[in-house]
Amino acid sequence: MLPDMPTRLFVATPTKLMTFADCKRKYRYTYLERPRPPKGPAWAHNTVGGIVHEVLADFFGRWPASRRTPDEVVARIRVGWRDEGFRDEVQSLDWRERATEMVLGYLRESDPYYEPRGVERTVAFTTARASLRGRIDRVDERPARSGDGTELVIVDYKTGRRPLTSTDARSSLAMALYVLGARRVLHRPCTRVELHHLPTNTVAAADHDDDSLARHQRRAESIVDDAAAAESRWAEGLTPAEADEAFPPEPSPLCGWCDFARICPQGRRVAPPRDPWAGLEDLPPTEALD
Structure with a gap:
């Protein structure tokens, strides 16, 4: 760094920050090791979630109103279905039907002419130390509850x-950072976050205020400071023992779900390590928000 040059910002997504907070060894394997250590097999619950997200992105973001029909949804899921992570073909086909029912149930009351403000929308904002960005599943623009504008x-x-629950929505670091990013990029008021849970067709909602957003931003910046310091050590070159000390494992019951559990x-x-289809029967960790 030359004198008077601005400090380089640490670039991160919510997923990157939470990976560092949860397990520094996983962070090292995911973001720093090159070549990256081999990951375990694909997870079936991620396959289901990925396809559901893809279909909803098509429905709200890419298809004209004339295509937003149950038949189109069924056809899209059948064409896009993947067998990754399932125990066998029988389980895969069973979950293809379950995913279809979830999406159709969720969309049953949807207005085919509704156009969200954004679908799979990338937003970003900067702080004094970081450039934070993420991709939002959907951004709605609704009449303001104050009665003035949207x-x-x-x-x-x-x-x-x-x-x-609403606690899940309120405590999510990612959702709070999305609010800050949407305000910065889209220049509209934004306080409300909603988790749309397709298996139960319920919505867990929360409203942020300046204090709660400030708390989440401070939390993000604290993780940024620690991650940036660890990455600086990594860039200097570390022996295997030093790397293990700088990026220690954080053993917990969630380790069975880790992509790197086998190493x-x-x-x-x-x-x-869990079986790749275990998340369809047990309770996998909450999906990461990015």
Whole structure:
């Protein structure tokens, strides 16, 4: 750095920040090691979630109103279905039908002419130390509840088995950062966040205020400071022992769901690697927001 040059901002997404907060070894494997260590097999619950997200993005963001019909939804899921992570063909076909029912149930009351403000919309904002960005499933523009003009609402689709609450929506770092990013990019008031849980067809909503957004921003900046310091050490060159000290594992029951569980002895001791389809039967960790 030359004298008087601005400080380089740390670029991150919510997923990157939460990976560092949850397990620094996983962060190292995901973002720093090159070549990246081999990941385990694909997860079936991620396959289901990915296809559901793709279909809803097509429905609200790419298809004209004439295509927004149940038949088109069924056809799109059948064409786009993938077998990654499932135990066998029978389980895959069963979940293809379940995913179809979830999406059709969710869309049953939808207005085919409704146009969101954004679909799969990337937003970003900067702080004194970081450039934070993320991609929002859907941004709605609705009449302001104050009765004056319109306001933005951040919508995120969830397909995990666990029902969600307003506490989940309010405590989500990603959703709060999306609010700040949407305000910056779209120049509209935005306080409300909604988690749309397709398995139960319910909405968990929360409203942020300046204080709650400031708390989430401080939390993000704290993670940024720690991650940036760790990456600086990595850039200087570390021995394997030093790398393990700078990026230690954080063993927990969630280790069984980690993509790198098979190469992490500390994680395996706490929680053996799960079968790729286990998330369809048990409770996988809440999906990451990015």
